[in-house]
Each structure stands twice: as structure tokens, then as C-alpha cells.
Amino acid sequence: MSFSSCSVEFIYMAASPPCRAVWMCIKELGIDVDMRHIDMYKKAEHTQPWFVKLNPQHTVPTINDDGFILWESRAILGYLVNKYGKDDQLYPTEPQKRALVDRMLYFDIGTLYKSMVDYFQPILYMGSSGDPQKANQLKSSLDYLDQYLEIEEYVAGDNLTIADLAILATVTHLEGVEWSYKSYENIFRWVTKLKTELPYYNECNQGGINMFKDWVKLRREQAAATAAEEAAKSVRKNSRT
Template identity: 50%
Template sequence: MDFYYLPPSPPCRAVMLLAKLMQIQLNMKVVNIMAGEQLTPDFIKMNPQHTIPTLDDNGFILWESRAIMGYMVNQYAKDDVLYPKEPKKRALVDQRLYFDAGTFHARIFDYFYPVAFTGAEPQPEKLEKINESLNLLNLFLEDNEFVAGNNLTIADISIVVSVSNAETTPLL
């Protein structure tokens, strides 16, 4: 499997963690987005959205880290613990994945990106939104060992990368 990525990218790191956990060997292909490598004709032909991470599994092309993780478990896992097949358990994992993508990770990015890349001043109201997300995360963990129950799932992997990203952001 060819894996197109940028090392510091949190979504890329989530896929890499899952691959390591599942003992899947990825053929790592760094994409330098600062040099515009994701905008080359070959990359756009492969991924018209020109985003990373992107996975090429023998011609099956997929992008978006959470979709890639779901695919990897469905295609290669020995069991379904990381991404349950039972509808209610899977729905809870999906909800946590969507929380990470649409709320938690998005709020971290919304706070950090303008400061780091445009020189904008940190906005306290955006930091407060991150804290609200952390409070929700604490609620998920209140009666569970993991964010979607008592087993490690792809939602935990995705969220732990967002948490580690927030912890290493000097502005937080």
C-alpha cells in the first residue's frame, strides 16, 4: 500500500499509528505541500481533492484519514474490535470520529493555523471552544476506558492524535 503523507500532519499520524498497531507495512511517500507536490497533475489525477493523507491499495484510492482507518480495519483486521460491525457500537465509534473531525480537531486547527501561519493574534474565544471540546471528551471517558466504550477503537486513535497535537501546540 502506498501512503501519501506529511509527517507532522495529525490525520496522517493517526493512519500511521493504526498501521503500526495492525502491523501493516505502508510504502511511505512524503508529499511536500509547502512545495505544492499535492498539486501536480499525477497527484490530482489520483486524488482530485489533492489532500493528504491518501492511500493507494493496489489501485483502490482513498483519502480522509478516518475513512482510511475504517477501510484498513474492514479490509485487513483479524477481528472487528477496532471498528465494530455491530450497528450501535459502530455508530458510537462513528459519532466520536465525526466529533473529532468536525469539532475537536477542527477547533484546534481553527485556533492554531491563523497564529502559526499568518501571524494573527491568538483569540481567547477560540481557545474556549477547544476547552469545551475537552470537556465533552471527558464526558465520553466518564464511564468508559476509551472514547466509545471499553475497547480501543479507531476513534481513540484519531482523537489521541488531536489531543497530542493540542498538547504540543505552544499557544495552548
């Protein structure tokens, strides 16, 4: 893999699946990037004026390619391959092949990733016990993906594409909340294959999963402490009546 001479600023948070997908794409393409990590969890660095000016939505990932600012991970993935790819394997130019990749990118953002966020966000941010209907939607999304992988080695054909990188980051994010995908035989085979094939997997993806795990653990500890405090208040209040 040869490295290009370009310099792209990559603004990211390692715990974010979309950021990890772009990072893996950067490695696959061999792009020379300036990495700028921001902490959205503890320091809310994404709300700093410099970043809001750069990206009014102040979302990650964001890239700055010589003054061209772009956010939304799947748009970034396509842009990077279109501009810096040595060939079109990661994002084919042939209309039907590209349509299959686009379909899976849209499946990720509109179905799989969405169902994961819809289920886990209330649990992690609001202390919810989990909505069974939303859990079923996540399971259905994984069922669909498992079916897609039943006849294909990769999610959009017979070779690695940016759709694999996006969906790999989404599926493996479940490891951070201890939701096992091992019962999905084809998904598990595909994930295991990519973990072995991609030499940058641990650097670009596993480290961020571990960071997310630590954050989840902290959130659960905080929720438990809050629940214990509320229970103690209730006991004290009842003892006075």
C-alpha cells in the same frame, strides 16, 4: 501481531494529525505498506501533477490499494479495518458499538479537530494573536472529551478503536503549539495510557509532533522578523516627517 501480505501505498506527511492516525492504524493492523512522504510545508509537493491526478483535492493522507484510491483519514481508518482487520475490535460490526465509534469520529472531525484548526490556523498562518471565542470553543471541545473519558477507559468503550487513534493524534498535536491538556485529568490519563500501550507511538506520532514543533518555531521566528522589519520601516518613515 502478524503481518498481512498486502501492499498499500500510503501517501502522508508526518506533521499531519490525520496522517499519524492512519499510520498508527496501519501499525496496529500489521499491514505491509509502501510509505511515501510528501513535504507540504516547504516544497508544496502535494501540488505536483502526479498527486493532483491521483487525488484532485491533493490532501493527505491518501492511500492507493491496488488502484483503489481513497483519501479522508477517517474513511481510510474504517476501510483498512474492514478489509485487513483480523477481527472487528478496532471498528466493531455490531451496529450499536460501531455507532459509538462513528459518533466519536464525527466528534473529532466536526468539533474537536475543527475547533483546534479554527483557533490555531489564523495564529500560525496570519500572525493573529488568537480569537478568545475560538479559544473557548477549543476548551469546550476538550471539556466534552474529558467528560466522555470519565467513565470509559477508551473514547468509545472498553477497548481501543480507530476513534482513539484519530482523537489521540488530534489531542497530542496540541503539544506542538505548547497548549497543555494536562489540566484535563481524564484526557491526560488516557493519553498517558496510550503512549505506554502503543509500541508504535513514538515512531508514528511523536516524530510528527516534533516536526510540527519545528515548523511552528520557524513560523514564529518568521513572524517576529516580519514584525521587526515593519517596526523599523515605521521608525524610518516617522523620522523623515
